[in-house]
Amino acid sequence: MITIDTSLAEAPYDQIKRQLSALVAAGELHPGDKLPTVRRLADDLGLAPNTVARAYRELEASGVLDTRGRAGTFVAGDEAGRAARQAAAEYARRVRELGLSSAEAISLVERTLGGRASPG
Known part of the structure; x- marks a missing residue:
């Protein structure tokens, strides 16, 4: 789903944001789809949880994601x-x-x- 290219000058959290936005725009992720937890995605990508959390926060602020507390993080609506x-x-x-x-x-x-x- 998401990969981090350490040879890029682009920060890992920006790579996460870009890739998730592209998946949503391409229709590969749909409104209501649940994303992995911050800790799970960080472990999968070999990143610090704060890196993934920053990407999720910024995507939420721009309306791409919706965090519902303990229920998790989801692709936002229409x-x-x-x-x-x-x-x-x-x-x-x-x-x-x-x-x-x-x-x-x-x-x-x-x-x-x-x-x-x-x-x-």
Whole structure:
């Protein structure tokens, strides 16, 4: 499934990210498919668990993966859902750079969408 080429200048976590993204894009991994645990994939690839964990975290932030706590890590839902999660992650990063609070950022989204937040 995934291989690490130590002769490449590309970091191992980037190789994992690139290969998993390609497998999802090619349809070889489908929404809902469960991925190996961080520890299992790290052992299989001969890497430190933190290397695999970083790749999984970054893929989750970009909407490719969905981590469900103790249940594991899964390929995220449909393309629209992945694109929306990626856009949300990019927006969150940008508003942090601008120094906006969470409340200000959410208010901007609500006004842009023309809706109001549900209570609770």
